Amino acid sequence: LGDPAGGPRLLLADGAGTVRATALGPGELAAFESALRGAVRRGHPDVAFPADPARAGASAAPAPAPRTIHLGIGRVAEGPLANAAPGSLQPFTAQFRFQIEGKEGVPYPVGWWTPSAEGIAAGRGGAETFVALRYDAGALWAVMSPPRDQPARVWILRDEQWPARETLGDDARQDSRGAAYVDVTEPRLYAIARATPGQHVVKLSPDARGLTIHALVLEPLDAGRSRR
Known part of the structure; x- marks a missing residue:
C-alpha cells in the first residue's frame, strides 16, 4: 500500500475489519494517531500510555523570554541615559542611594x-x-567589550555586598578576599549572577577606562533554561 512519493499508507480497522481511518504521508499522521489513540481508549480504558503530544503542546505555556535592557543612546526610555548627550565624556551623579536604586529594570x-x-x-x-x-529574581547577564587591545576587570556588588560564590554566574569569579568580578577579554555576553528569588540591586564597576557596557539581560526565574 502507498506509493514512492507519499510513503506507506496506514490503515486503522476495528475488530470487524471495518476501516476507521487511513493516512498517506507525514501530513496525515497527526489525525491518524489521534484516531488510533481513541480506538485504544475505547477498547482498553484501563491501559495507560503517553499523553497526546498535540494536546500536551497546546496546553504548555511558552517559556518567558529574556529581557534585554540596552544602554545605548536612543534605546533607553527612562533614567539618566534617556537624555544623555552622545559622544562626549560626562559625569553622572547621585547624591542619595534611592537615586541609583530606583525603578526596576532602569x-x-x-x-x-x-x-x-x-x-x-x-x-x-x-x-x-x-x-x-x-x-x-532571574539570572543576570551583561554584554560588554574590553578597552581596545587589553582586558579589563569588572567588579560585582549585589545588595551592597560581594555576592556569595553559589550565586555567581559562570563567568564570575572570587578573589582571595571573596570579592566578586568578571574578566572581560572580548566583546560578548557574560554570565554575572544566577537566578535568586527576590529583588536585588547589582552594581558593575570597571577597573579600567574604555570598558563598554552595551546591554544587561535578565532571564526570568521560571524560564526553565540551563544557561548561567
Missing part, C-alpha cells in the same frame, strides 16, 4: 561615562564608576 550610571549608540564606555576606572540596576 540602568543608573554613576561616575564618568561616554554614552554612544552602542552603549556606555567608562571614562575612568575605580569604585566611583559603576552602573546600578534593580532587577527581580
